[in-house]
Amino acid sequence: MTEPFLIGDTMTGGYGRGPDILHSCTIAVNPGEIAVIVGPNGAGKSTAMKAVFGMLNVRSGSVRLDGEDITTLTPQERVLKGMGFVPQVRNIFPSMTVEENLEMGAFIRTDNFKDTMEQVYSLFPILRDKRYQAAGELSGGQRQQVAVGRALMTQPRVLLLDEPTAGVSPVVMDELFDRIIEVSRTGMPILMVEQNAKQALEIADRAYVLVQGANAHTGTGQEMLNDPVVRRSFLGG
Numbered sequence: 762m763t764e765p766f767l768i769g770d771t772m773t774g775g776y777g778r779g780p781d782i783l784h785s786c787t788i789a790v791n792p793g794e795i796a797v798i799v800g801p802n803g804a805g806k807s808t809a810m811k812a813v814f815g816m817l818n819v820r821s822g823s824v825r826l827d828g829e830d831i832t833t834l835t836p837q838e839r840v841l842k843g844m845g846f847v848p849q850v851r852n853i854f855p856s857m858t859v860e861e862n863l864e865m866g867a868f869i870r871t872d873n874f875k876d877t878m879e880q881v882y883s884l885f886p887i888l889r890d891k892r893y894q895a896a897g898e899l900s901g902g903q904r905q906q907v908a909v910g911r912a913l914m915t916q917p918r919v920l921l922l923d924e925p926t927a928g929v930s931p932v933v934m935d936e937l938f939d940r941i942i943e944v945s946r947t948g949m950p951i952l953m954v955e956q957n958a959k960q961a962l963e964i965a966d967r968a969y970v971l972v973q974g975a976n977a978h979t980g981t982g983q984e985m986l987n988d989p990v991v992r993r994s995f996l997g998g
């Protein structure tokens with residue numbers, strides 16, 4: 762098997778000195794793919810993503826980006842290596858305008874980022890319309906677009922999204938997934954954690970079902986949707 766572009770490989774570890782949450786957990790993504798992490802509440806989905814981003818100690822296993830071992834790097838160093846991370850909560854600056862949020866996203870760049878801002882506005886047209894509004898005044902779905910747009914401003918080589926549709930209505934969820942598919946079509950590898958398992962599996966090229974911090978099932982999204990065990994144990998039949 763060829764090396765994936767980004768892989769958290771057999772990761773075991775937990776928070777601080779706490780117990781292990783992840784047990785030999787492996788997740789990966791390649792350019793052009795949407796990889797989703799699904800599983801029951803408390804399965805360790807967000808923890809797995811945080812481990813890939815360097816937010817907890819991986820006691821064994823490794824994280825590699827484009828063939829480079831980045832296991833010991835801090836999250837900040839991983840951003841410089843090309844990781845764009847959108848956390849689940851507090852992922853925008855509510856009192857700043859939409860445009861200021863995007864400018865903040867470009868903080869690591871020393872070059873001109875106006876072209877990237879144009880790209881973000883063409884991916885998320887509503888953000889162009891609302892660029893001078895305080896981000897905190899936007900709807901939940903629009904705020905999530907600001908958060909993803911802000912991450913794109915660094916021109917990342919891979920995008921990590923922690924529950925991008927948390928707390929939005931089904932209609933807004935569909936719209937957000939459409940936007941995520943569009944970002945993916947630009948070639949951007951996308952790794953995301955999702956609570957809305959069925960819908961997420963429908964757009965997943967690669968899917969990981971985690972149970973108690975370990976890989977329970979892996980395949981394409983369609984394979985997971987068709988797997989009777991996955992359906993019965995966690996998609997509700």
Ligand SMILES: Nc1ncnc2c1ncn2[C@@H]1O[C@H](COP(=O)(O)OP(=O)(O)OP(=O)(O)O)[C@@H](O)[C@H]1O
Pocket residue numbers: 776779782800801802803804805806807808809956
């Ligand atoms: N910052 C933290 N410090 C210590 N333990 C944590 C922390 N965050 C999560 N945990 C624990 O790690 C385990 C897995 O949590 P995690 O949030 O990764 O699961 P999840 O699959 O994303 O769940 P959910 O779908 O409910 O968000 C839980 O037992 C949780 O209590």
